[in-house]
Amino acid sequence: MIPLLASKLILKCLERENVEYVFGYPGGALLPLYEAFRTSPIKHILVRNEQTAPHYASGYARESGRVGVCLATSGPGATNLVTGIATAYLDSIPIVAITGQVDRALIGTDAFQEADITGATAPFTKHSYLVQNAADIPRIIREAFHIASTGRPGPVLIDIPRDVQLENVKTGLTYDKVDIMGYKPNLNGHSGQIKRAIKKIKEAQKPVIYAGGGVVLGNAQQELLAFAEKNNIPVITSLMGIGAFPEDHPLYCGIVGSHGYKYSNVVMNGADLIINIGARMSNRATSHLTKFEKDTDFVHIDIDPAEIGKNMETNIPIVGDARTVLSELIQKDTVTDHAAWLAAIETIRIENPLVYDADPPCSDLINPKVLFKDMSEMTSDNTTVVGDVGLNQIWSALYYRIIKNRRYYTSGGLGTMGYSIPAACGAAFATLDKPKEIFIVCGDGSFQMSMGELGVIAEHQLNVNIILITNTKLGMVRQLQFDNYGKGHYSGTDINFDIDFMKLAEAYGIKSYKVDKNADFNKVLPEAIKHQGPTLIQCQVHPDFIRI
Amino acid sequence: MEKKTCLSLLVENNFGVLSRISGLFARRGYNIDSLTVGTTEKTELSRITITVTGDDQILTQIKKQLNKLIDVITVIELKPDDSIIRELVFIKVKADDTTRSQIVEIANMFRANIVDVSRESLVIEITGTRYKIEGFFEMVEPYGILEFVRSGDTGLQRGGKILSH
Ligand SMILES: Cc1ncc(C[n+]2csc(CCOP(=O)(O)OP(=O)(O)O)c2C)c(N)n1
Numbered sequence A: 001m002i003p004l005l006a007s008k009l010i011l012k013c014l015e016r017e018n019v020e021y022v023f024g025y026p027g028g029a030l031l032p033l034y035e036a037f038r039t040s041p042i043k044h045i046l047v048r049n050e051q052t053a054p055h056y057a058s059g060y061a062r063e064s065g066r067v068g069v070c071l072a073t074s075g076p077g078a079t080n081l082v083t084g085i086a087t088a089y090l091d092s093i094p095i096v097a098i099t100g101q102v103d104r105a106l107i108g109t110d111a112f113q114e115a116d117i118t119g120a121t122a123p124f125t126k127h128s129y130l131v132q133n134a135a136d137i138p139r140i141i142r143e144a145f146h147i148a149s150t151g152r153p154g155p156v157l158i159d160i161p162r163d164v165q166l167e168n169v170k171t172g173l174t175y176d177k178v179d180i181m182g183y184k185p186n187l188n189g190h191s192g193q194i195k196r197a198i199k200k201i202k203e204a205q206k207p208v209i210y211a212g213g214g215v216v217l218g219n220a221q222q223e224l225l226a227f228a229e230k231n232n233i234p235v236i237t238s239l240m241g242i243g244a245f246p247e248d249h250p251l252y253c254g255i256v257g258s259h260g261y262k263y264s265n266v267v268m269n270g271a272d273l274i275i276n277i278g279a280r281m282s283n284r285a286t287s288h289l290t291k292f293e294k295d296t297d298f299v300h301i302d303i304d305p306a307e308i309g310k311n312m313e314t315n316i317p318i319v320g321d322a323r324t325v326l327s328e329l330i331q332k333d334t335v336t337d338h339a340a341w342l343a344a345i346e347t348i349r350i351e352n353p354l355v356y357d358a359d360p361p362c363s364d365l366i367n368p369k370v371l372f373k374d375m376s377e378m379t380s381d382n383t384t385v386v387g388d389v390g391l392n393q394i395w396s397a398l399y400y401r402i403i404k405n406r407r408y409y410t411s412g413g414l415g416t417m418g419y420s421i422p423a424a425c426g427a428a429f430a431t432l433d434k435p436k437e438i439f440i441v442c443g444d445g446s447f448q449m450s451m452g453e454l455g456v457i458a459e460h461q462l463n464v465n466i467i468l469i470t471n472t473k474l475g476m477v478r479q480l481q482f483d484n485y486g487k488g489h490y491s492g493t494d495i496n497f498d499i500d501f502m503k504l505a506e507a508y509g510i511k512s513y514k515v516d517k518n519a520d521f522n523k524v525l526p527e528a529i530k531h532q533g534p535t536l537i538q539c540q541v542h543p544d545f546i547r548i
Numbered sequence B: 001m002e003k004k005t006c007l008s009l010l011v012e013n014n015f016g017v018l019s020r021i022s023g024l025f026a027r028r029g030y031n032i033d034s035l036t037v038g039t040t041e042k043t044e045l046s047r048i049t050i051t052v053t054g055d056d057q058i059l060t061q062i063k064k065q066l067n068k069l070i071d072v073i074t075v076i077e078l079k080p081d082d083s084i085i086r087e088l089v090f091i092k093v094k095a096d097d098t099t100r101s102q103i104v105e106i107a108n109m110f111r112a113n114i115v116d117v118s119r120e121s122l123v124i125e126i127t128g129t130r131y132k133i134e135g136f137f138e139m140v141e142p143y144g145i146l147e148f149v150r151s152g153d154t155g156l157q158r159g160g161k162i163l164s165h
């Protein structure tokens, strides 16, 4: 067998995993790998700061259903990945992060650009590897992709010393079968627990399905729809569960949580059975639920056994894949008449309507709730919206309707500002050959955290539309200051310099618009959609518009 | 209700496995009372015994979280009734011509070994359950304990059952 340079072997292994894009940034410890990139069919996308690279990989993964890959050099490059890796971990997004490391002999000596990245990321990687032998590369890369994408997905890190990349290896790509002794995710629900669940579903008078990110990640939307329709059970989602169920469906009951709809929280509180499918029940999702009635039953379906019973006592745990378990539940006879409950929900809905109105001076500028409602009408069924963090995120999550093939992505678990631009770019790379409209929704604060990536948008002429909500404030924190300390108790939340975003966009050759009336937004939006290439619409919202 | 539990783990001997396990305890705020590691009949595997204190909910979470670690192959609870759990302790006790023979006698009663003798001290090696060791400490306390070191619990299931993957 002809010996192969390890750096080439790495890329060959990535090819075998069907990797199309690597989102990365070079440096000394990656010189051998970058030399190999020159002759590889894998496309390297130069991000403008490693901090965004995992978000690209995340957006790519969420849009394509495949593993996203990011790459950074040793030391500062690697530590720049940390927030993005943690972001992917909290949202269970399958990414593989590859980092360069100093030569093996230098590890532990505080060498130039040495950082213990496997140690630093241990709390928020699903697994990590420090490659000590080039011969292990095929096995490690195969395992990393397997671990990242199966069971409960998540980030896996591979740290590769520079001198390992330079080794000549005689091993082929023969490593195909993954056999990790301690990793055998369980997909099929336990039949005894499924039986118990069925009994509860039959008995329940006021059941609710609570769908989380697990339904979206597990591609179980069709099964959920069939199950809910067959049994007439209303569906509420978490923030990560947006897209699990069509929002124009009569059984759809909104988004729960401190930043959810009021009516959804009321409905959930009134349920006597909550069928939780792939939702973590995090503090943010449940804080606005008052005490459940003593006899509320909880069925919790989750691929990760550790999630069940972690945040909420569960009487019927079902460890398994959302799609597999739902397919099984659909087969069973569970149908009961919930007409009274559905009627009660209608009343709750009417008593707790969504409020769109605003008073002056807020009503003088853009009303963001109306903006996203209007945008729902004007965009195609093939739209992906990536929300950043802040008020902009909540408005887009609550008022833009996810129906048909639409998708909504956001950093739900970690709430990482700066997520939207790179994640949307990742999604754009995943759909270059598909008719897909991609929208970035961000605030003036979050935009500035990742605006260097406009360079990537411009370079690749990505078809993304940026809805930039400017309120000259770090709006959501300001809202918290108002709620906690009262009017005028604002501190550190003014974005004082009035940036000319039109000039900024122009500098990157991005077509841009600035609007301060909803009617004007509605005029420019179709134009922006029609435009081939990136656009930016700056939407001016009054700083005091803080209601969600 | 808080209780002490002894967990036995079979793990792959991979880079960083111990720091992953101890890191898990630190970051989730679980208390480790003791942790021992050693090789096994297979070179690529190690066995870890961890003693922890917590209520049932925490213990369940600990087991689940440990099981999530890729390097961890099996986690079992060593129940006192059907397992053997022992600890090794070295104790340095003050001893002079008037007390030495009394201490040796106590050590003999506990089947402990004298492993070092000097003019003013004795080092005693004792293996046993937590209760036996506590009892021994109580007996030699009056003579003056200079220092001691404990290995932490380690254990095996009784009978033919083995911990494998
Ligand atoms: C990286 C990071 N730093 C700080 C925060 C805390 N934080 C949450 S929302 C927010 C304000 C966001 O401001 P902007 O992007 O302008 O959005 P707006 O709320 O004004 O719509 C801040 C600072 C965060 N979530 N992420």
Ligand SMILES: [Mg+2]
Pocket: A390, A443, A444, A445, A469, A470, A471, A472, A473, A474, A475
């Ligand atoms: Mg803002």
